Amino acid sequence: xxxxxxxxGMHGFGPVDVADGESFHADWEARVFGIVMAMTGARRTTATxxxxxxxxxxxxxxxxxxxxxxxxxxxxxxxxxxxxxxxxADELEQRVSEMxxxxxxTGESDPAFVEQTVEGAVDRExxxxxxxxxxxxxxGAEVVARNIHTPxxxxxxxxxxxxxxxxxxxxxxFDLPERAAIGEHVPEHLYVVAFEGAEVWGEAAxxxxxxxxxxxxxxxxxx
Amino acid sequence: MTDSRERDxxxxxxxxxLESLLxxxxxxxxxxxxxVVEAYETDIxxxxxxxxxxxxxxxxxxxxxxxxxxPAAIAALGFGGVPHLVVVENTAExxxxxxxxxxxxxxxxxxGLPPGWYKDHAxxxxxxxxxxxxxxxxxxxxxxxxxxxxWDSNSDLRYMVLPERPAGTEAMAxxxxxxxxxxxxxxxxxxxxx
Numbered sequence: 572x573x574x575x576x577x578x579x580g581m582h583g584f585g586p587v588d589v590a591d592g593e594s595f596h597a598d599w600e601a602r603v604f605g606i607v608m609a610m611t612g613a614r615r616t617t618a619t620x621x622x623x624x625x626x627x628x629x630x631x632x633x634x635x636x637x638x639x640x641x642x643x644x645x646x647x648x649x650x651x652x653x654x655x656x657x658x659x660a661d662e663l664e665q666r667v668s669e670m671x672x673x674x675x676x677t678g679e680s681d682p683a684f685v686e687q688t689v690e691g692a693v694d695r696e697x698x699x700x701x702x703x704x705x706x707x708x709x710x711g712a713e714v715v716a717r718n719i720h721t722p723x724x725x726x727x728x729x730x731x732x733x734x735x736x737x738x739x740x741x742x743x744x745f746d747l748p749e750r751a752a753i754g755e756h757v758p759e760h761l762y763v764v765a766f767e768g769a770e771v772w773g774e775a776a777x778x779x780x781x782x783x784x785x786x787x788x789x790x791x792x793x794x
Numbered sequence: 795m796t797d798s799r800e801r802d803x804x805x806x807x808x809x810x811x812l813e814s815l816l817x818x819x820x821x822x823x824x825x826x827x828x829x830v831v832e833a834y835e836t837d838i839x840x841x842x843x844x845x846x847x848x849x850x851x852x853x854x855x856x857x858x859x860x861x862x863x864x865p866a867a868i869a870a871l872g873f874g875g876v877p878h879l880v881v882v883e884n885t886a887e888x889x890x891x892x893x894x895x896x897x898x899x900x901x902x903x904x905x906g907l908p909p910g911w912y913k914d915h916a917x918x919x920x921x922x923x924x925x926x927x928x929x930x931x932x933x934x935x936x937x938x939x940x941x942x943x944x945w946d947s948n949s950d951l952r953y954m955v956l957p958e959r960p961a962g963t964e965a966m967a968x969x970x971x972x973x974x975x976x977x978x979x980x981x982x983x984x985x986x987x988x
Contacts, residue, residue: 580923674810
């Protein structure tokens with residue numbers, strides 16, 4: 572998706588608010604985090620991280636830019652749960668209209684399930700995959716990030732497209748995000764590629780600066 | 795201000811409505827959301843990464859293992875949750891700094907959840923383009939001959955910085971050293987001093 576989430580290099584956002592060190596700014600933000608991680612930990616949803624990111628990328632651009640961070644998580648969660656038949660949009664709107672801030676939250680008591688859910692939310696599964704085919708590029712190879720513009724989820728940042736870099740490291744194979752976002756597992760070799768600042772930013776680049784990103788094999792072509 | 799307060803109140807209600815439905819349908823048991831939040835607020839945070847850094851400073855073999863295979867090395871100290879962690883070392887010649895331009899990827903298992911600034915548009919848009927200017931906003935002035943490496947966490951890999959051990963700490967024990975290590979130094983937006 573060529574979306575506003577793809578922020579690398581953009582102007583206009585002002586200085587970094589270095590004093591904003593908190594992870595949560597309100598109770599509901601912690602609840603959203605807890606809900607999403609608990610649903611994953613309890614294996615109630617099969618949505619991949621790629622799918623959740625893709626949903627966020629489909630937010631209306633102006634909303635993405637003005638929404639608090641965890642509103643974007645909530646937006647994605649609602650869409651994922653609805654598509655999986657867990658909570659319909661009608662049910663949710665109905666419940667929102669009935670909800671009071673003091674309505675108690677009650678559910679089944681199941682300490683073993685709670686423990687299993689928390690463990691699942693904390694232990695992340697490895698996502699490196701076995702792949703029989705040999706990697707196309709070796710360390711030291713000169714490569715170019717392909718100029719791809721896809722409506723699908725992608726992890727090829729816009730600011731690197733068309734830019735030349737050098738393979739620094741082979742990382743093994745990981746599921747291609749384009750496919751993982753729609754529930755398909757298609758591993759590809761992943762590479763750390765280093766780009767010189769001037770190659771990416773031209774005359775605006777700061778001296779003696781490089782960017783290192785990890786790019787899937789189909790994002791790259793030989794120089 | 796009123797708008798933002800109203801939006802916050804609406805989001806609080808919406809979140810509570812979603813949680814109540816998930817509980818009512820038996821999709822989540824009572825206490826699961828609290829348990830998850832508590833785990834991330836109390837057990838998982840930059841104090842974990844700080845212990846890893848302090849061990850690497852006092853034990854050269856551990857440091858080599860950490861740079862070579864970080865998931866195994868942090869597991870040896872009882873930490874996990876970052877199966878594809880990579881640790882990159884700051885030196886007098888090279889300064890590493892970490893960002894996620896596309897969302898907010900961050901090594902939770904060793905650093906906890908990211909601070910607000912890490913997730914904000916300003917940091918994500920700018921640190922790849924003008925890292926030295928951004929680092930100055932954090933109070934870090936890098937010499938021109940220090941090479942800056944900006945790591946964009948755009949894949950399944952997660953990056954943590956091993957900061958330089960400050961001068962004057964030679965006599966300190968591992969536990970004292972861990973207390974010196976800050977979250978910011980492990981993201982790469984700060985250097986450590988005494």
